[in-house]
Amino acid sequence: MLRLVSFALFLVVWWTAALLVGGAKLPSPPAVLDVMIAEAASGALFLHLGATLARVALAFVLAMSLGSAIGYLMGRVKLADRLGDPWLILLLNLPALVVIVLAYIWAGLTEAAAIAAIAINKLPTAVVTLREGTRALDRSLDEMASVFAMPRWRAFRHVVLPQLAPYVAASARSGLSLVWKIVLVAELLGRPNGVGFEIGVAFQLFDTPRLLAYSLTFAAVVLVIETALVQPFEAHASRWRPRAA
Amino acid sequence: MRLEVGITGKTFKSAAGETHEVLAPIRFALQSGEVGVLIGPSGCGKSTMLRIILGLDRDYQGHVARPPEARVGMVFQEPRLLPWRSVEQNVRLAAPDVSDAKLAELFRILELEAHRSHFPGELSLGLARRVALARAFAVEPDILVLDEPLASLDDALAGRLRDEIATLVASRPVTTLLVTHSLDDAVRLGDRLFFLSPRPARILAEVPIGIPREARGDAAIAAIKAGLARRAPDEQGGERAGRDVS
Ligand SMILES: Nc1ncnc2c1ncn2[C@@H]1O[C@H](COP(=O)(O)OP(=O)(O)OP(=O)(O)O)[C@@H](O)[C@H]1O
Ligand SMILES: [Mg+2]
Numbered sequence: 001m002l003r004l005v006s007f008a009l010f011l012v013v014w015w016t017a018a019l020l021v022g023g024a025k026l027p028s029p030p031a032v033l034d035v036m037i038a039e040a041a042s043g044a045l046f047l048h049l050g051a052t053l054a055r056v057a058l059a060f061v062l063a064m065s066l067g068s069a070i071g072y073l074m075g076r077v078k079l080a081d082r083l084g085d086p087w088l089i090l091l092l093n094l095p096a097l098v099v100i101v102l103a104y105i106w107a108g109l110t111e112a113a114a115i116a117a118i119a120i121n122k123l124p125t126a127v128v129t130l131r132e133g134t135r136a137l138d139r140s141l142d143e144m145a146s147v148f149a150m151p152r153w154r155a156f157r158h159v160v161l162p163q164l165a166p167y168v169a170a171s172a173r174s175g176l177s178l179v180w181k182i183v184l185v186a187e188l189l190g191r192p193n194g195v196g197f198e199i200g201v202a203f204q205l206f207d208t209p210r211l212l213a214y215s216l217t218f219a220a221v222v223l224v225i226e227t228a229l230v231q232p233f234e235a236h237a238s239r240w241r242p243r244a245a
Numbered sequence: 246m247r248l249e250v251g252i253t254g255k256t257f258k259s260a261a262g263e264t265h266e267v268l269a270p271i272r273f274a275l276q277s278g279e280v281g282v283l284i285g286p287s288g289c290g291k292s293t294m295l296r297i298i299l300g301l302d303r304d305y306q307g308h309v310a311r312p313p314e315a316r317v318g319m320v321f322q323e324p325r326l327l328p329w330r331s332v333e334q335n336v337r338l339a340a341p342d343v344s345d346a347k348l349a350e351l352f353r354i355l356e357l358e359a360h361r362s363h364f365p366g367e368l369s370l371g372l373a374r375r376v377a378l379a380r381a382f383a384v385e386p387d388i389l390v391l392d393e394p395l396a397s398l399d400d401a402l403a404g405r406l407r408d409e410i411a412t413l414v415a416s417r418p419v420t421t422l423l424v425t426h427s428l429d430d431a432v433r434l435g436d437r438l439f440f441l442s443p444r445p446a447r448i449l450a451e452v453p454i455g456i457p458r459e460a461r462g463d464a465a466i467a468a469i470k471a472g473l474a475r476r477a478p479d480e481q482g483g484e485r486a487g488r489d490v491s
Binding site: 140141143144147148150159162240 | 296299300301316317318319321323325327328329330334338339340341364366380384
């Protein structure tokens with residue numbers, strides 16, 4: 001209910017501003033909706049959205065799985081931590097644009113280069129978060145597992161993973177928002193389709209309604225995925241915690 | 246399963262870099278099915294010794310011989326349950342082979358039936374301790390290590406659980422090492438009592454109890470306790486607080 005009110009308020013502010021500024025700079029909501037419907041009818045909207053989502057999914061899964069594994073290793077093994085740390089700091093501080101441009105130069109304007117560049121941007125934060133989580137593991141529960149001779153996999157699944165789940169969820173959430181932002185830049189710079197590409201085209205033509213139509217649809221999809229997938233996962237991961245009042 | 250303990254020393258390094266001696270040379274062995282009881286003042290190194298015996302701490306001098314194939318059941322001083330798994334899952338994860346009937350019986354004896362599907366965060370400390378006991382019993386251990394398992398339980402329940410431990414130990418040979426502050430528990434359950442000194446712990450006295458556990462009536466137990474008190478009051482490390490005082 002509150003969300004609806006908040007959304008309605010947003011529309012009201014937008015509409016008023018559009019009336020004040022004029023349609024060329026800020027089109028009104030119906031104007032943008034018209035473009036959305038037209039693009040959806042022609043199928044272009046879904047094509048570009050689909051391309052972007054596929055890139056997000058691939059890069060996200062790649063970065064999360066690789067980053068989690070590396071982070072866990074660095075949290076458990078001192079040597080790995082020592083070896084990996086300088087690389088981690090380098091990657092953390094490398095601007096996304098540099099990674100994307102270098103990837104396109106070295107690997108060509110290919111799909112693989114785009115996905116790798118997006119994944120590399122997300123990777124270090126996943127590593128850092130999971131390393132933190134691994135360092136915070138409860139040693140006394142490890143001891144319990146070892147006294148009761150739990151097999152490695154069972155101990156990992158029932159003793160270690162539940163402790164890491166909140167960290168995985170946090171890293172997924174922050175990582176996803178990072179990937180949402182970077183994917184558009186990667187598409188703008190070197191892909192012939194996707195929401196980022198369309199926004200680039202709209203920018204060149206100063207076609208604001210088209211720009212807004214794609215941006216807002218994209219934002220709506222992000223919102224749905226966050227509330228329908230990420231938040232329930234977080235809630236599930238921490239369901240055993242006593243509820244806060 | 247025979248348990249042989251030959252620790253010659255254990256030190257801890259404090260954060261400031263000083264070393265603290267926690268265990269002096271300690272040597273004893275438990276025969277298969279025997280119940281040894283460690284009694285000593287708080288902080289003397291009992292839990293540290295148990296950790297060494299279980300192979301959780303390898304940084305010590307000496308050696309411990311424990312049959313590698315022995316199944317171990319342990320009740321830690323704190324319950325150490327998995328907060329994200331239900332009571333039943335906690336037990337089953339440690340004891341995957343436990344039968345439904347056996348589990349039901351354990352839960353009945355420990356009065357946990359109503360709590361099967363609860364998470365540890367929803368339990369009182371006393372309940373959590375009982376789950377830890379259920380877990381240790383469910384694995385049908387060859388070696389059972391109990392670190393103050395009956396603390397924070399009321400007298401009646403503690404008495405019943407003590408009888409349960411006795412029944413379990415009688416039902417098949419379980420080499421048991423029990424840490425307790427209660428002389429009453431020690432005398433009722435133990436085959437041999439080890440009285441430890443304050444830190445660094447060494448064995449002040451080793452007292453075998455001749456009467457078999459089943460034959461120990463209340464009178465015999467009172468007599469043993471009186472005998473212990475006469476022998477050397479300070480052997481109990483001055484730590485005689487607990488239910489036995491009442
Ligand atoms: N990890 C550690 N680092 C440094 N000192 C430790 C460590 N663990 C235990 N100690 C010290 O070793 C001594 C023995 O501790 P331990 O837990 O074995 O005592 P305890 O006999 O089990 O006491 P209680 O009856 O209170 O449980 C204590 O003085 C404690 O401060
Ligand atoms: Mg202790």
